[in-house]
Amino acid sequence: MVIYLRSGGKLRDRLKPDVDIYTRKVEVEGTPTLKEILEQLGIPDGLVAFAFADGKVRRLNYRPAEGDVVTLQPPVSGG
């Protein structure tokens, strides 16, 4: 299954985008959770505040479907 993960900021460095400057195409087996996908990519889940897909908040137990575009929201603080 192919999904697309997107992010900016510090997470972008971790994500290593390959589709455009924010997006990485990820191939996974089965229907893993986001937490498991992050683990596979070597991204500490503590660096993801939440995920955002289809205009909704998704927690790390979310299981993306084929072709999903999921934004990873990094935690930041203080404007």
Next chain:
Amino acid sequence: MDGFGGTTLRINLSTEEIERTPTDPELARNWLGARGFVSKILYDEVPRDADPMGPDNRFIVTTGVLTGSFCPVGSKVGFGCISPATNGHADSSMGGHLGPELRYAGYDLIVMEGIAARPSYLYIDDDTVELRPAGDYWGMGSLELEERMKKDLGEDFQIATIGPSGENGIVFSCITHDFGRQAGRCGVGAVMGSKKLKAIAVRGTKSLPAHDLESHWNLTYDILQRTKTHPNMAPWQKYGTAFFVGWSNERGCFPTKNFQETYHKDWEKIDGERLVEDCLVSDKACFGCWMNCGKYTRARIPGKPDTYQEGPEYETIALVGGSCAFTDINHVAYANYLLDNIGMDTMSGGSTVAFAMECYQRGIITKDDLEGHELRWGNIDDFEHFVGMIAERRGVGDTFALGTKGAAEILGQGTIAFASQAKGMEFSGYDTRWYPAQLLSYCTCDIGAHHSKSWTITTDIELGRDTIEGKAPVVIYLQHIRPLFDTWSCCRLFWGELDVTPEEHVESIRYLTGWDITLDECMRVSERVWNLNRAHYIERNGGPGRRFDVAPARHLDEPIPDGPAEGKVVGRENFEAMLDDYYANRGWDRNGNPTREVLEDLGIGYAADNLEKLGHLGEPIPGGIPKVRGQKLKPKAM
């Protein structure tokens, strides 16, 4: 001078003299604005024994080099004074529209001293500057007054106000503007109140001279195009900072019941999703911003009037919602309104009430002290009653009007151990027992504990939460880069969240001012400010500096009882080792005193002379000071 309004106002509130001078180009170049201006002026002008609430303290309203420019987002205005909470340098900023309006009226900086003979407000309408009587306004809530003054003066005036809290000298009083933007920290509202200054009203219709307007605009336009499609923009627009609650909980750093715990089991009832679903009225943005992270909300509680407020944002949810153990987002939003209107910082205000709730839990204060009321965790009626006691300084409310440190010093009985503060200012909304770099950040912060100067939760995660290794240099780097935005008077979010680089901000400054300036030079200004504030604090409070970098016992000794961070605590030995590392990396001696070598390197040798006279100049470092102080986080290889 390109990039500046051009005029500095000096106002003696006692004599009502108003003086206009051209903004000093040397001050502008060497200190850049806002936080930098405050640092230099306070150091040069305020007698070391001046009472923060007395006539010799300065009350400064200031913009920075990017305020009112196209650079995203130059919306900020800064306030400065000697803080009544910390007895040191205070700078606190807020977004909205007041800063740009001041610049468009032609003013970069307003320095006030003295105390007005009667309640007054400062009226600025381009070239007209007047102190006007505010007797009719005295006693009004911050939000109510802004609405009233808009009616009295016109919608196109930008207004900043204090509430009864500031009038009554509560040390964590804030300044409010734009119906919910606050300069919240350090008690700047208390100092404004001590000057008998109830409000500031500004209308500016001029333009800001720019050296190369076309390039300045083109750069901003590129940033606009890039950031509007940035993947992290939409979540910010939808939730603002409130989305952070769940993450903070799961990471074991969400303050709960006055930092007794770090996991709020009902967090889903008070997080960003709940806020948007239950309370959202509209999004709200500051001047020149297309992120609109502000959330204007309505709180509905049976038996109470509906309230409308901006927020709560993350910090308020953490320190009012979590720390006071609320379980309904409407209650948090209502508490937000109460504190905003009464004119208290929701962070220190929430923390102080939570501290009092723990005192009540432990029987240190009782119903007898509370006019027959209780002070139970998560009870909005108890919260409301107690906030009223503080604001009016009734009974034991007078004690808590001093904040957690001041109250603990009066209450005794070991309460100082659970007053989560540093230098007299309450912690931001992150527990530190599994986050040693954040503890170091709070305890070394030049304005008292505040995340905006150095936020290291993700640094701790990246470098390992159970280690102190390598944390101090990163804290120092952050203590220079993050406050730099307070010096530019510019929002940090486009940098932190949307990949707009500090170099682009500097490029924007170059186009605006014509200065040949680099990021390195700006970082040097930021380090200069940090060191001058340190010297000032030591001079005012009688060093050595290490004496002031103290962590509350709870955060050193008391393991977290449960949740994801169960059993975690930093420990005294680790904390002291971090301080040693921090001082060495700053070029300070082991006593936490800046050395002559570092102060002269930063062009503030006069501070070394002053410290030497007082016997608190740092001992020379064998082998010299580090050439570069601070280090950007280098993520571990994957």
